[in-house]
Amino acid sequence: MIMDQKITALYDDYKQGRTSRRDFVRKLVMVAGSSAAAMALIPVLEENSPASSSSYQADPELMTEFIKYPGETGDVKGFLAWPKSGKKFPAVLVIHENRGLQPHIQDVTCRMAKEGFLALAPDALSPLGGTPENDLDKAISMIGQLDKDKTIKNFVAAVKYLKTHPLSTGKVGCTGFCWGGGMTNQVAVNCPDLDAAVPYYGMQPTPEQVASIKAPIIAQYAGDDARINQGIPAFEEALKKEKKEYQIFMYEGAQHAFNNDSNPERYNEKAAKLAWSRTIAFFKEKLK
Numbered sequence: 468m469i470m471d472q473k474i475t476a477l478y479d480d481y482k483q484g485r486t487s488r489r490d491f492v493r494k495l496v497m498v499a500g501s502s503a504a505a506m507a508l509i510p511v512l513e514e515n516s517p518a519s520s521s522s523y524q525a526d527p528e529l530m531t532e533f534i535k536y537p538g539e540t541g542d543v544k545g546f547l548a549w550p551k552s553g554k555k556f557p558a559v560l561v562i563h564e565n566r567g568l569q570p571h572i573q574d575v576t577c578r579m580a581k582e583g584f585l586a587l588a589p590d591a592l593s594p595l596g597g598t599p600e601n602d603l604d605k606a607i608s609m610i611g612q613l614d615k616d617k618t619i620k621n622f623v624a625a626v627k628y629l630k631t632h633p634l635s636t637g638k639v640g641c642t643g644f645c646w647g648g649g650m651t652n653q654v655a656v657n658c659p660d661l662d663a664a665v666p667y668y669g670m671q672p673t674p675e676q677v678a679s680i681k682a683p684i685i686a687q688y689a690g691d692d693a694r695i696n697q698g699i700p701a702f703e704e705a706l707k708k709e710k711k712e713y714q715i716f717m718y719e720g721a722q723h724a725f726n727n728d729s730n731p732e733r734y735n736e737k738a739a740k741l742a743w744s745r746t747i748a749f750f751k752e753k754l755k
Contacts, residue, residue, distance in 0.1 A: 473498050475732050478512045529580050536628040539620035540594040546573050547587050548580035555636045556585040557754035558629035562622060562643030562650045563588060567598030567606040571729040582747050585634050589625050591618055610646060622650055623658045638662050638754040642746060643669060645724055655680045663753035665746045668723050671698040674705035683712035685749050687742045690719035718742060
């Protein structure tokens, strides 16, 4: 069942903790037209909500393993992938959404490795025991419990881990999605050694923080994503003022999370493929 975009957005706001259940139901009644219609929609929304499962499958052309690296909060677990053929590779840090290290992000990490990169997806929930299996609600709740500054330092430590990894050329980029897009921006702010950054529909850094960015940036945004997009003008103005190397791409008609092919309500194949091709070309240029 294909949901009206307004209804999907309301449910996402509720699921991600941006609105209470009471407010969600009240707004849903207004959009649906009646209490009865709203109550009938809720179980359908819950049923269609993307599960933690995804398309991740072992790839015979890749090597993969779960690793731990030293971070600000202690050992941080991560999923590492790289091509079987070759000796050293440019590296890419892949930062997950606010659902933790799900199979979908492992799949994205493998896609990055298939392009010739040493790719690492840390589990930001490691300080809290790691991403829970098959419990998206709990994972989303746990994200809200993280210490932001320490979490950023854990990702900066991942850049250091990749730069010094025996399989790495020493060049490191970073990409992330949704919450991970915002964290990608923060890694760019806080890690002068980062060589390239590609945040997808992520919360922007403050104009004051932009001065600290050293890495070239491609920022990918969905056309139908008002909450995130309202921060673009100030971000771009600061990038121009500080003479940073950047590009901003807007994918009209696409929704927030358009790259997530485990979420059929949000996935936009055309936008996802174009954004991915730009991401890979950018990393191949900047990490060579």
